[in-house]
Amino acid sequence: MEYRTDEQVIARARQIAPLSDEDLKPLLTLVNGVREYCDLMESLMPELGGEIDVTKMSRNMDGDA
Amino acid sequence: MVANPHLLSLSEQARLIREGSLTAVELVQSHIDQISKLNPRLNSLIAVDSEGALKEAAEVDTARERGEKLGPLAGVTLGVKDAVPVKGMAWTINSRLFEDRAPDDDAPSIARLKEAGAIVIGKANLNEFFSKPTEADLNPPPWNPWNPERMSVGSSSGSGAALAARMSSGTIGVDGGGSVRLPAGAHNLYGIKPTHGLVSRIGVGRSEHSEICPLGITALDTAMMLEAMVGHEPADDLSWPGEIPAYTANIEADVASWRIGVPRAFIDSTPNEPEVMEGFEKFLNKLKELGCEIVDIEIQGMAEARAATFLTLFSNSYQRHQKTVKTDWDTYGDQSRVNLLQGAFLSSTDLINAGDVGRAFKKYFSNLLKEHKLKGIATPTSPFATAERSRRRGEHSRGVNACYTAPFNISGHPSISVPAGFGEAGIPVGAMLTGELHDDLSLLQLAHAYDQATNWNTLTPEI
Numbered sequence: 295m296e297y298r299t300d301e302q303v304i305a306r307a308r309q310i311a312p313l314s315d316e317d318l319k320p321l322l323t324l325v326n327g328v329r330e331y332c333d334l335m336e337s338l339m340p341e342l343g344g345e346i347d348v349t350k351m352s353r354n355m356d357g358d359a
Numbered sequence: 360m361v362a363n364p365h366l367l368s369l370s371e372q373a374r375l376i377r378e379g380s381l382t383a384v385e386l387v388q389s390h391i392d393q394i395s396k397l398n399p400r401l402n403s404l405i406a407v408d409s410e411g412a413l414k415e416a417a418e419v420d421t422a423r424e425r426g427e428k429l430g431p432l433a434g435v436t437l438g439v440k441d442a443v444p445v446k447g448m449a450w451t452i453n454s455r456l457f458e459d460r461a462p463d464d465d466a467p468s469i470a471r472l473k474e475a476g477a478i479v480i481g482k483a484n485l486n487e488f489f490s491k492p493t494e495a496d497l498n499p500p501p502w503n504p505w506n507p508e509r510m511s512v513g514s515s516s517g518s519g520a521a522l523a524a525r526m527s528s529g530t531i532g533v534d535g536g537g538s539v540r541l542p543a544g545a546h547n548l549y550g551i552k553p554t555h556g557l558v559s560r561i562g563v564g565r566s567e568h569s570e571i572c573p574l575g576i577t578a579l580d581t582a583m584m585l586e587a588m589v590g591h592e593p594a595d596d597l598s599w600p601g602e603i604p605a606y607t608a609n610i611e612a613d614v615a616s617w618r619i620g621v622p623r624a625f626i627d628s629t630p631n632e633p634e635v636m637e638g639f640e641k642f643l644n645k646l647k648e649l650g651c652e653i654v655d656i657e658i659q660g661m662a663e664a665r666a667a668t669f670l671t672l673f674s675n676s677y678q679r680h681q682k683t684v685k686t687d688w689d690t691y692g693d694q695s696r697v698n699l700l701q702g703a704f705l706s707s708t709d710l711i712n713a714g715d716v717g718r719a720f721k722k723y724f725s726n727l728l729k730e731h732k733l734k735g736i737a738t739p740t741s742p743f744a745t746a747e748r749s750r751r752r753g754e755h756s757r758g759v760n761a762c763y764t765a766p767f768n769i770s771g772h773p774s775i776s777v778p779a780g781f782g783e784a785g786i787p788v789g790a791m792l793t794g795e796l797h798d799d800l801s802l803l804q805l806a807h808a809y810d811q812a813t814n815w816n817t818l819t820p821e822i
Binding site: 295296297307313320321327328329330331332335336339345351352353 | 624628657658666693706709713715719722723
């Protein structure tokens, strides 16, 4: 995911919808969650020619253990 | 004349209508009376077609009097989540964008239910575009009949609430991350998300992992509705073309010695409320009484699969709304419009990554069932006993309420929520069984055996 900072998220958001300032705060919270999900997915991607190693997947709800 | 026919299960109602002990008109009128009495307070249904339902019921009664063969669902009534098109009825998805919309055709799954004789009596309330509900939505959120001071869990909230209040014989919802299983659990109902592709998704857009699903008072009711809904639809590229077993004719099974896995370490890592776990342990004990072998197992990838499901949902949602969020921003509810933007921040690589993770989890979970010789795994349906808790800031955005349900949307495995007791607020809690792809029958058989051994389906809210 290429949107790493609040400024980048706000700039993108302004491009796609006429958000108010009040809309931005919940959006930033949500996009933080989306970014965590995307990073989690990326961390599982194999080297070229490999397959996803399920044994490296998490055992808990937060995906961090 | 049968007293209070709306209190009977769908299967009982259908049997009595076939036998002639109950007319379809009497049943429909009983549901209309219940709707008139309770819907103003509960807001479960957002459109009701009393006249049309009575007309169809009269046709069922006439057909029976003539000795014509009736369909398995002849005369029973359904409330359908207002995300699913029903010809001539409202189709708003609870949004002001579609306030005056009515479809020209039924969704194929609805057409199949009608073909089996079911009568759609109303459209059920839901969260605007499956998002987070607010009082400012086109139709404010429904209240849970088990505690009318509390909101119903969604997004198929009205489908859960209407059936719990016995406003119809059964209801239909849509489950993209748990939106049928969660309200089933929170309303003392059975709700199955079938194997992906069994029920055509035509009518609910391009949500690849969202399933149109039945909710029933009993497991048998749920099986009867599902049996009517399944079948290959050539126009749906994800529709399953293979054979599907008869569910209701085979619902009775000896489940003794069936092995059920319990992923204890994963369950212990979630913020389960005490009453959820109390209900879950009682559920497991009941399975043991039925002869099932409960086996502790370790599961991996639930968090990753949940994330993959939500990323796919976010992308599907934004893709559909990308033009109207520009032009009609103020027409959307202030919660749903922000939620809908999440998919705009994903790259194509992010989405392909999510798809790969989903496929890897799908293969892994099927292997897990095979390796441990399991008929399925058991978990709570939700860690939370109330909708308010599940919507708490931070937890809602991470999808914690869907930590048990959402992984099986992207994997496509069948999953059923069954009643498992009540929390402190008087709101029901659910337990969930998830099984192998295309073995929906085993889940229905197990749920039915559990249903027969418990009395949850005899309980109705005192309202």
